[in-house]
Amino acid sequence: MADTSLSIIPVTGKADRKAFIELPYRLHAKDPNWVPPLRSDVAGTIDPKKNGWFSHAEAQLFIARRDGRVVGRISAHIDHLALEMPADQGFGPGTGFWGMFDAEDESIAKALIATAEDWLRDKGMTQALGPVSLSIWEEPGLLVRGHDHPPSVLMGHHPAEYQAWIEARGYAKAKSLLTYELDVTGAFPPLIQRIIASGAKNPRIRIREVDKSRFEQEAEVILAILNDAWSDNWGFVPLTQPEVDDVGKKLKPLVFEDLIRIAELDGEPVAFMVTLPDLNEALKPLNGSLFPFGWAKLLLWLRKPKARTARVPLMGVVKRLQSSRMASQLAFMMIEYIRRAAVSKYGATRGEIGWVLEDNQGMVAIADAIDSKINKEYVIYRKAL
Template sequence: MARIDIVPVAGLSHFLTFCKLPRLLYKGAPGFAAPLDLERWTLFAHFLNPHYKLVEDQKFLARRDGEWVGRISAHVYKDGITPVGASPAQFGALDAVDDPAVVRALTEAAEGWLAEKGATRINGPFSPTINGECGMLVEGFEATPMIFMPWHPPYLSRHLEALGYGKAKDLLSYRFAIDEALLNEKPRITSRKEWRDRLTLRPLDMAKLKTAETALMEELFNDGWSENWGFVPFTKAEFDSTADALKLVMPPEFGVVAELDGKPQSFVIALPNLFEIVSDFDGRLFPFGLPKLISRMRNHKFDAARIVLLGTRKALQNSATGGAVLLGMIEEMRRRGASASLRNLEAGWVLEDNIAMRRPIEMFGGQIDKIHRIYEKRLDSSGASS
């Protein structure tokens, strides 16, 4: 029997291996696209991602007969931070070869570490937060890969479920087809008499992104999602860190703020699908990828984009006014996508039981493209699975 060693991530070499491992494990798999290593560093490095100030964490690597074959992370929220409905003890970044023994060894390492922190129930994957990348892909394995959307092979969920992990929630990703004919149509929401003078859709002010707009986004996002399952606050520091990246890759027309009677009520941000221009980089930006990336960002006509952030005031939710605001935002993003010659727009993740969000998406023709699953497992007092 092959020997499997679980190695706690410590030091730069282990960290770099942890970040790049999925592209080594899944290279060539239909539906998989390798994210840039640099982007993975910003997601998982403590000094680059402010979210790590909110948690204690430990990352693990699995090695079988001297070869790296899997990874997992474990984190627990510090006192005073409790995810809504979910456990503060969580795992994430689970990737592995098709070997049940490897998956078992990895999950046991995460479970043991979390049990030492007092965990009796764990949820995941959250990588490293519900506001980052979350869920394990269970449907849509060969769908078009999109940025910031985790990809997993079909066997991984089977191996995880065999270890006693059950479904907690499913997260849906919708895809909208976009046609340039939208530009010739009158807007269905903002042109209506009752909304014409009240509802304004303005661009995100990129010049004031960190001085004004990120504070607004923090307010709208945290208010709007505060009662959703799994919610933890998206801090101002996290929004400021996100803003630094947005300035590099977001076209100005892909950020919209909805104002009702002059007061901001909602915002949405989409990003072009960078996988279209980095697929030949194999995750490496240096030394030759950076000039190519800059040139392609300027000249490439993107086929698809993904809505990565959305927030609407809680007071408007489940109301006719809130529905009109959300429908107006979706319609505006589709029109802006058509102006940019996009053919597809993806919106996710949407909780399966969030009917107030699903209904307007489906009204405008959104079709479910991928499903990611959040799992749950209970541990006994010794830290073993029950």
């Protein structure tokens, strides 16, 4: 029997956008491990003028109301670059997405997902993947393991019941994305230390800090390595310059030169590692708002951040070196040099690496070699339309 009190409408105006943004703050208020994002950041994510992803993508947001009260939300979206990717890499022709998903109960979840699927079908899509919010580079996947501790910066957190609600709609796992945590206060195993020491003596290798005064040029170097290094990975969609420009504006305050390294081989940049102090530790008490005093607290933290966790959201080695001993040596050197800085300067005691594709053997081997353990698992689901 249809729920006549439930209506799902497309987000069209300012009031609807505000309702879309506000819902999670009410739904997850009692979850001690949910970190409220800054409302201004969420508003920027869904604004085509502030998110470079929209230069190659389109999206429709929906909100669900029951008896006039907002009780759910979802996005349906198409990334036109994803449509151009090879189908054997996960996306390809006919691939649509949904994300930014929240619902009070399963009946609302069912109606929201069906609405997103209908929108994708109307656009000619033949399969739906989700949740992906909005870009694969933003917050992909549903948290299915690791609900007992908060996510680190730029990672999502979802109620455990969402897994059953999504799977009941006929969705099956397409891929798991893993994050690994490790104690960074102590030295790595002796074998890893010897590999690092050997690399330090190699005149062909230089591990350097980024130069924040050359922010745009350094971002170009990292982007070039990233798009080469990840190009054969499942779910890869090239990062574009408009995206990098907008993400750069957002993350520039979190760029600390000694936490981001570029590896050069014979003078050529061939690898990089980006590490961020865990901004979520500073954001959690602000409840998503910089006013009235949140902006001052955040500004003070950014001037001299102290964070228990340092997260590595991105790293890459150019394709021609992958699967070589040199690749792992460069990775271990960057990890170690950043580890030292994170502990001594930022007070970190814990590192987090990821996300990492579950079948990325090279990264999984590196994570295992430094005694890190899986702490969270995110699943991207797939369904034929």
